[in-house]
Amino acid sequence: MKNIAIFASGTGSNFLAIYDAICKHELDATISLLVSDKPKSKAVEKAHLLGIDSFVFSPKEYKSKTQYENDILYSLKERKIDLIVLAGYMRLIGTTILSQYPRRIINIHPSLLPSFKGIDAIGQAIQARVKITGVTVHYVDEGMDTGEIIEQEPLCIENMETREEIESHIHAIEHRLYPQTIKKVLEDLK
Ligand code: GRF
Numbered sequence: 001m002k003n004i005a006i007f008a009s010g011t012g013s014n015f016l017a018i019y020d021a022i023c024k025h026e027l028d029a030t031i032s033l034l035v036s037d038k039p040k041s042k043a044v045e046k047a048h049l050l051g052i053d054s055f056v057f058s059p060k061e062y063k064s065k066t067q068y069e070n071d072i073l074y075s076l077k078e079r080k081i082d083l084i085v086l087a088g089y090m091r092l093i094g095t096t097i098l099s100q101y102p103r104r105i106i107n108i109h110p111s112l113l114p115s116f117k118g119i120d121a122i123g124q125a126i127q128a129r130v131k132i133t134g135v136t137v138h139y140v141d142e143g144m145d146t147g148e149i150i151e152q153e154p155l156c157i158e159n160m161e162t163r164e165e166i167e168s169h170i171h172a173i174e175h176r177l178y179p180q181t182i183k184k185v186l187e188d189l190k
Pocket of ligand 1: 008009010011012013014087088089108109110174
């Protein structure tokens with residue numbers, strides 16, 4: 001059984017979708033740790049309710065990224081984490097963690113990368129008046145949403161009228177695509 005760590009800063013709906021896929025035996029893995037830089041986030045609340053261990057930190061209380069990433073690394077190693085799954089984690093991963101988990105950190109992004117990197121990808125797509133956007137799962141490197149693409153799914157938004165409608169379709173794709181992709185990535189791990 002592979003151990004995964006989920007990194008989240010926000011609502012944690014993808015975290016929950018992954019948890020549900022495990023409960024339904026669609027994904028053979030254990031969520032051994034939730035890492036969050038937002039102590040008051042819904043993701044942290046969910047981890048507590050589900051009885052999942054968490055490493056929660058306030059970046060402001062550290063002198064540097066290297067220092068907090070060293071603490072995260074200790075928690076990851078302690079639990080023998082095989083794969084790091086970013087699910088709305090709003091920070092770039094630094095070399096402290098990247099160097100220890102080559103091709104073992106993945107992220108989900110609400111656009112068809114390389115279009116609309118960074119924050120508010122859905123807003124960027126609306127602003128650009130594209131007819132098609134989508135969801136990407138990719139490996140994480142030192143850049144922002146720049147790593148090798150693993151899976152993508154398009155979404156036609158041409159006839160959608162509100163941002164909420166687009167968001168709800170994007171999230172529905174994410175909640176299905178992320179567990180499926182994690183499954184494949186775990187199978188490919190030696
Ligand atoms: C998702 O839209 C994901 O693509 C992006 O951040 C959002 C996280 O949502 N990276 P949630 O916290 O999982 O609900």
